[in-house]
Amino acid sequence: MDSLQLQRTYLDLTTPHVADACMRLGIAVRCAPAGIRPLWSESHIVGRACPARHYGSVDVFLEAIDRAAPGDILVVDNGGRLDEACVGDLVTLETALAGLRGIVIWGLHRDSSELRTIRLPIFSLGTLPTGPQRLETQEAAALTSARCGEHEVTSDDFVLADDDGVIFMPLSQAQGVSELAAAIRDTERSQAARMQLGTNFRKQARFDEFLATRNADESITFRQHLRSIGGAIEE
Template identity: 65%
Template sequence: MDALTLQTTFLELSTPHVADACLRLGITVRCAPPSLRSAWTGVHVVGRVQPARHVGSVDVFLEALGHAGPGDVLVVDNDGRTDEACVGDLVALEVARAGLGAILIWGLHRDTAQLRTIGLPILSLGAYPNGPVRLDPQPADALAWARCGTHRVTADDVVLIDDDGAVFLPASRVAEIATVATKIRDDERHQAARMLLGTTLREQIRFDDYLAARDRDAVTFRQHLRSLDAAIEE
């Protein structure tokens, strides 16, 4: 799926919709750790992952841009370090000028005021004034993969970012995930509209019937919801 199709397909889908769709499809749900947050609110970005493993110098980011395409998301692996900031204003400006959609950092950023002016969405573990004082050897595969929390991601992944965080998706299944996520979104909107018009959620999902089936047949709540084609979890 190309960048434009990704944008239009996921335009009105949130990370919760997509995470629930993965769960429903039996795809491993890979969410960025909750400690990784957007530097500001109102963010909604989807793009192919462009990984880069940082070892103390920004040259790896500049090299990564030679492999990136419009709308990609630079995923920076700084090993979750909290003793140095690895991305600042000049890197962010270069990434923005290259047409990428965001920078996701498993580590820290700096130059927050300037980053806000640049306007490129930034997710990180927070801000820190000091940059790297180290310079470690760069692995030969520094642009092949990156880690974010416990998840290893590559250019075969897509990432969706919004105010709830980030979720990584296998690029080969994004169309399928988007279809299921769209149905989940529409079901939730329909249920919310009915609630506003006076029909409680318990009435809509026949909660009393579920309690009876649970006690009688050990039916789980998710099984009950699936039988009704209803949404609230997964």
């Protein structure tokens, strides 16, 4: 699935929809650390991962951007450091001018005011005025993989990020995940609409039936019951 297809397919899917779909399909749910948040609310980005490991200089980002395609998302590995900001306004502007969709940073950013003006979606652990005061040797894999928390991300992955967080998935699974995520989304929207009209969720979920079934067989879970009636609220 190319960048344009990703944009069209995941435009109305959230990270919770996708996480639930991954769980049902048996695909590992790879989320960025919970502390990685968008610079402003209502951010929603999707695109192929463009990894870059930071060693104290912005040249690695420029090289990654040079290799990237429009629609990609720059995934910056700064080891989760909280003693320096590694992305500022110039790197962000360069990323935007190259047509990338956003930046996910396992680390900190700075120049927040300028970044809000540039308006390229930024997800990071937070902000700090101080930039890098080190310069380390760049590793051979600096542009082929990046870590984000406990997970490794490569260009074989794509990124979906919104107000609930950041999730990484294999590009090869994009279609199957999107189809199930859309079904989960539609089910939940239908359930919510019925609740707004007065039908509570216990009635929709036939909760009395579940309790009776569980009393007869303690191994039956609510999740199994929901699946059996086509409901969706947890996975």
